[in-house]
Amino acid sequence: MASVLSVQNLFFSYGPVEVLSDVSFDVEKGDYIGLAGPNGAGKTTLVKTILGLSEKSKGAIKLFGRELKSFDGWDRIGYLSQRVTAFNPLFPASVKEVVGLGLLSQKKFPKRFTEPDSVKIRQSLELMGIADLGDKPVSDLSGGQQQRAFLARALVSDPELLILDEPGTALDQPSREDFFEFIKKLNQDKGITIILITHDTAQIGQYANKLLYVDKKVVFYGSFSDFCKSTEMHQYFGHFSQHLICHQHS
Amino acid sequence: MGFLYYLNYTFIQRAYLAGSFVAALCAMLGLFLVLRKLSLIGDGLSHVSFGAIALGLFLGLYPFYVAIPLVLAASFFILKLTEKAKMYGDAAIGIVSSLSIAGGVILAGMSKGFNVDLFSYLFGNILSISKQEVYLSLGLSLAVLALILLLYNDLFSATFDEEYARITGIKTGRINMILTSLTAVTVVLAVKVVGVMLVSALLIMPAVTALQIARRFKAAMLIAISVAVISVLGGITVSLFLDLPPGATIVMLNVIIFAAILSSKRYF
Numbered sequence: 155m156a157s158v159l160s161v162q163n164l165f166f167s168y169g170p171v172e173v174l175s176d177v178s179f180d181v182e183k184g185d186y187i188g189l190a191g192p193n194g195a196g197k198t199t200l201v202k203t204i205l206g207l208s209e210k211s212k213g214a215i216k217l218f219g220r221e222l223k224s225f226d227g228w229d230r231i232g233y234l235s236q237r238v239t240a241f242n243p244l245f246p247a248s249v250k251e252v253v254g255l256g257l258l259s260q261k262k263f264p265k266r267f268t269e270p271d272s273v274k275i276r277q278s279l280e281l282m283g284i285a286d287l288g289d290k291p292v293s294d295l296s297g298g299q300q301q302r303a304f305l306a307r308a309l310v311s312d313p314e315l316l317i318l319d320e321p322g323t324a325l326d327q328p329s330r331e332d333f334f335e336f337i338k339k340l341n342q343d344k345g346i347t348i349i350l351i352t353h354d355t356a357q358i359g360q361y362a363n364k365l366l367y368v369d370k371k372v373v374f375y376g377s378f379s380d381f382c383k384s385t386e387m388h389q390y391f392g393h394f395s396q397h398l399i400c401h402q403h404s
Numbered sequence: 405m406g407f408l409y410y411l412n413y414t415f416i417q418r419a420y421l422a423g424s425f426v427a428a429l430c431a432m433l434g435l436f437l438v439l440r441k442l443s444l445i446g447d448g449l450s451h452v453s454f455g456a457i458a459l460g461l462f463l464g465l466y467p468f469y470v471a472i473p474l475v476l477a478a479s480f481f482i483l484k485l486t487e488k489a490k491m492y493g494d495a496a497i498g499i500v501s502s503l504s505i506a507g508g509v510i511l512a513g514m515s516k517g518f519n520v521d522l523f524s525y526l527f528g529n530i531l532s533i534s535k536q537e538v539y540l541s542l543g544l545s546l547a548v549l550a551l552i553l554l555l556y557n558d559l560f561s562a563t564f565d566e567e568y569a570r571i572t573g574i575k576t577g578r579i580n581m582i583l584t585s586l587t588a589v590t591v592v593l594a595v596k597v598v599g600v601m602l603v604s605a606l607l608i609m610p611a612v613t614a615l616q617i618a619r620r621f622k623a624a625m626l627i628a629i630s631v632a633v634i635s636v637l638g639g640i641t642v643s644l645f646l647d648l649p650p651g652a653t654i655v656m657l658n659v660i661i662f663a664a665i666l667s668s669k670r671y672f
Contacts, residue, residue, distance in 0.1 A: 205571050228573050235567060245439055245564055246618045255561045259572035265557045291619050307568075 156183045157219060158315050158347045159204065164213030166199055173199045175371045177213070183314070186341040186348040188358030191368040197351045198236060200368060201317055205233060218314075228259035232308030234301075236319040236351070243293040249303045250275050250288040256310035278310040279303075298329050309340075316340065319351045334361045359399045410644050419530045419640055419650070422538040425545040426597050427606060427632035427654075429590045432548055434607035435614065435628050436583055439563050441493075443608045445482065445584065448497035449591040450603035452478040455504030457525045457595070458511040467525070468537070471592045478504065479588040483580060528599030528651035530640065541593050548586055552625075555579070560621060597636070598651035606632065609658035616665050631661050 159181040166174040173196045181187060191197050202208040204215055206222055215222040218230060253275045258265055279285045282302040287295060292303055301321065308316060318337065322330040338361045340346045352358045355367065365381050367374040374387055381387055382400035391399070410416050430446075437443050453471045460470035478500050485496035512519055524532075552559065561569040562579045570576050587607075594603045610632035611624075618624035639654030646653075 207567060207570060226573065228571055231571070233568065233571050235565075237567075241565055242439055242441070244615050246615065246621050246624045247560075247564055248620060251560070251621070252564065255557075255564065255568065255572065258557055258561055258569075258574065261557075264554050267557075 157181070157216070158183050158185070159218075159349075160214070160216040161200075161204065162214040164200075164203065164211060164215065166196070166203055166208065166211040173370065174203070174211070174368075177368065177372055179366060179372060179375045181315075181347060181349065183347055184341070184345055185364055186338065186362045187350070187364045187366050188355070188362035189349055189351045189366045189368065190353065190355040190358060191373070193353060195369045197353075197368060198319055201319055201349070201351060205231070205317070229257075229311040230314045232256070232311065232313035232316040232346075234305055234308045234316075234318045234321050236323065241292075245293065247292050248289055249279070249284065249292050249295065249306075252292050252303060253278055253288075253306045253310050256307040260311060274310055274312075275306075278306040281309065282306045298325055301325060301333070313346065315347045315349070317349045317351075320353070321350070322352065322354070322357075330357075334358075337361065355395075356399050365399075407641065410641075415531055415533075416640070416644070418533050418535065418538050420637060422533045422541045422593075423530050423597050423636040423640060423654070424633045425538075425541040426590070426593050427610070427636040428629045429541070429545045429548055430594055430603075430606040431610040431614075431628035431632035432552060432625060433583065433587050433590055434609075434611040435625055436559060436563050437587065437607060438611040438615070440566075443611075444494060444497055444604065445479070445587060446591055446594075446607035447604035448482065448501040449475050449479060449588055450595060450600045451501040452504040453592050453595050453603075454522075454525065454600045455506075455508035455511075456592075457600075458508035458522055461521055462511045462515055468540075468592060471595075472589055475588040475592050476585055479584040480581070483584055524599075525595055526600050527649060528595065528597055528602065530597045530650050530654075533596055537593065537596060544586075544589060544593065548590070551582065551586070555582070559583075598654055602651055602655045605655040605658060609655070609662055610635070613658070613662040613665055616662075616669060631658065635661060 157180055162178045164174055164177040165172070177200060189197055189200070199208060203211045217225045218227060254267055254271065257267070257271050257274065276285060276288070279288050282305055284299060284302050284306065287299060287303070292300060295303060321333060325333055334357070337348055337350065341348045350358065350362065355365070358365070359378055364377055365374060366372065373390060374381055374384070378400065382396065388396050434446070437445060452475050456471035456474035457467040459474070460467035463470065482493070482496045482500050485491055485499065486493045489496070512522055558569070558574050558579055561572065561574055562576045566576050591603050594606050598606055610628040613631045614624040614627035618627050635657040636654050639657045640650050642648065642657070643650040643653040
C-alpha cells in the first residue's frame with residue numbers, strides 16, 4: 155500500500171505546555187481513519203501540524219512520500235476546518251467563488267480561473283447537491299448548506315487525502331449521519347483517504363475502518379476489530395465504553 | 405461664484421485630482437482591512453504619521469520624506485508585535501499609536517514655531533496639496549490597482565479564510581506585509597487630504613457602505629471606490645461654496661452616504 159502520510163516522533167508544545175508527545179503513525183491509501191480523543195487531547199493541533207499550519211514542532215512528517223517542508227502538492231489534500239463556518243458574514247462572496255478557492259493550489263501566478271475550472275466547480279457543487287445555490291452569497295446559506303459548500307471547496311481539486319476536523323458540529327443528528335455516510339461513500343467509491351476528527355468515538359466506529367485515539371500521545375492506532383479485542387483498551391476505556399464503540403462498529 | 409470659476413485655479417484642480425486618487429486608494433485597501441477586522445490599523449498609522457511629521461518639521465525636512473519610511477517601519481513593527489509577542493492586533497496598534505503621539509507632542513513642545521504647521525496636518529489641507537503629492541498619489545493608486553488585479557485571487561482567499569489560504573500554498577505572511585505597507589503609504593498621503601484625526605474614516609466608511617449592499621466582492625470594491633470619490637469631489641465642492649474645512653466635509657459626506665444607504669435598505 156502506498157503511504158499517504160507518515161508521522162514520526164512528533165512533539166508539539168505551546169510554551170511550556172506539551173500538547174503532543176512522541177506521536178507516530180502511518181496512513182495508507184484508502185484508509186478511513188477516525189481520529190478521536192478527549193477535548194484538549196491535541197487532535198486539531200496534530201492535523202494543523204500535518205498541514206504545516208503549526209510550525210513549532212519537532213519530528214518528521216511526510217505527505218505522499220515527501221517531507222512536509224518541501225511538499226507542494228497541496229491540491230492532493232482537501233481540508234475542512236472545525237471553524238469553517240466562522241467566516242466573516244459580511245464577506246460578499248458567492249458559493250461558486252468560495253468553492254473556486256479550492257483550485258488555487260493548482261494554479262501558477264497570476265492564478266486566473268478558466269472554463270474547465272467552472273466545470274469542476276459545478277461538478278463539485280452537484281456532488282454535494284447544492285448546484286442550485288452556486289450564485290447565492292455564502293452567508294445567505296444555512297449552517298448545513300455552508301458545510302456542504304465548504305466540503306465542495308475541499309473536494310473541488312479531486313484530493314487523494316481528505317482531512318475533516320469535527321465536521322458534524324454544525325449539523326443536527328440526522329444531517330450528521332447523512333454527512334458521515336456521504337464521507338464513507340467518498341472513501342469507498344472514489345478511494346479517497348479520509349482522516350476525520352471527532353470526539354464521538356462511538357459514532358465514528360460506524361464509518362471508519364481504523365481508529366487513531368490520541369490523548370497527547372497515541373493511545374491506540376489500528377483497526378476497530380483490533381481495538382475491540384484489545385485488553386489494554388478494555389482497561390483504558392472500561393468495559394462499557396469499549397463495548398459501546400465496538401457495538402456501533404459491528 | 406460658480407463651480408467653473410473655482411476650476412480655473414490650479415490648486416483646486418490638484419485637490420480634486422489627488423483627492424480622488426487617494427480616496428480610491430483608501431477604498432480599495434479599506435475593503436480588505438475592514439473584512440480582515442484590521443480597520444483600526446489606519447487610525448494607528450495615522451497617529452504614527454503625526455509623530456513622524458512632527459519629527460520632519462523638527463529636523464527641518466519635508467515631512468512626507470520622514471513620514472513614509474517611519475510609518476512603513478511602524479506597520480512592520482505592528483505586524484511583528486502581533487505575530488511574535490502574543491498580542492492581538494488592536495493592542496499592538498495601540499502601543500505604536502500612543503508612542504508616536506507622545507513622541508510628536510514632546511517634539512512639538514520642544515520646538516518653537518512649527519506648531520501651526522503641525523496643526524494643519526491634524527485636520528488636513530487638501531487645497532495645499534503639491535504637484536509632487538499629486539504625482540505620488542496617482543502613481544501609488546495605479547500601483548495598488550495593478551497589485552490588486554495581479555494578486556486578486558490570493559488577496560480574496562487570504563481575506564476570506566487565512567488558514568485555508570495557507571493550505572492552498574498562498575504566502576499569507578507576504579500578503580499581509582504587502583497590504584500593510586500599502587496602507588502605510590496611503591495613510592501618509594491621506595493625512596494631507598483629511599488630516600491625522602480623520603484618516604481612518606476614508607479607509608473605513610466607503611468599505612462599510614459598500615458592504616451594506618454588495619453581493620459580490622468585485623461589486624463591493626467598485627461601490628467603495630465610487631462612494632469614496634463622490635465624497636471627496638462632493639466634499640471639496642461643498643466646502644468651497646460653504647467655506648467649510650474640506651477634510652471634515654469629506655468625512656461628513658461619507659457618513660451621510662452610509663446613513664442613506666443603511667436606511668434605504670429597509671425599503672428595498
